[in-house]
Amino acid sequence: VALELAEAERDAVSAGVGARTRQFIRGVLSAVPQAALTGDPVHRLPGTASFTFTGTSGEAVLLELERRGVISSSGSACAAGSDEASHVLVACGVMPEIAQTSVRFTFGRVPLAVDAPAQLASLVAAAVSAVSGS
Structure with a gap:
């Protein structure tokens, strides 16, 4: 029964989450000059957004976001908890x-x-x- 309910709601939930994520992506790209979206801008999981912020440290941004009450993570999910550059992003051509x-x-x-x-x-x-510092 739970699976049937989840499947019945999946498309609506996915659409809502995707719409919020797309709005967030547009907001970040317009508000942060050094932001670049990683991954395909259209074909992506509906609730995931990853950016690079040239001239910063991902870890420093994470700490500052946490100080402001926002929890996020650095790199790809495969590299969570690592200080190394995400091998997934590097494989996608990101320096x-x-x-x-x-x-x-x-x-x-x-x-x-x-x-x-x-x-x-x-x-x-x-x-x-x-x-x-900008």
Whole structure:
């Protein structure tokens, strides 16, 4: 029964999460000049957005985001917890020194207050600015 309910809701949930993620991506790309989206801009998981922030340290951005109440991760899921550049991003053609600036955001099916895409994009812009000194 649970599987049937989950499958019945899957498309609607995926569409909602995807819409929030796309709005967040647009917000970050317009608010953070050094931001670059990693991965295909269209064919991606609906709740995942990964960016590189040239001129920063991904770990420093993570710490600044956490200080502001935003939990995210660096690199790809395969490299979580590692100080090394994501081998996935490097294999996709991202230079290792740029891959080390990457930060990944994941959105779930239940939006939280900070999950509002515009608010979150503003927090990301402020964190990157604080870390890069710009």
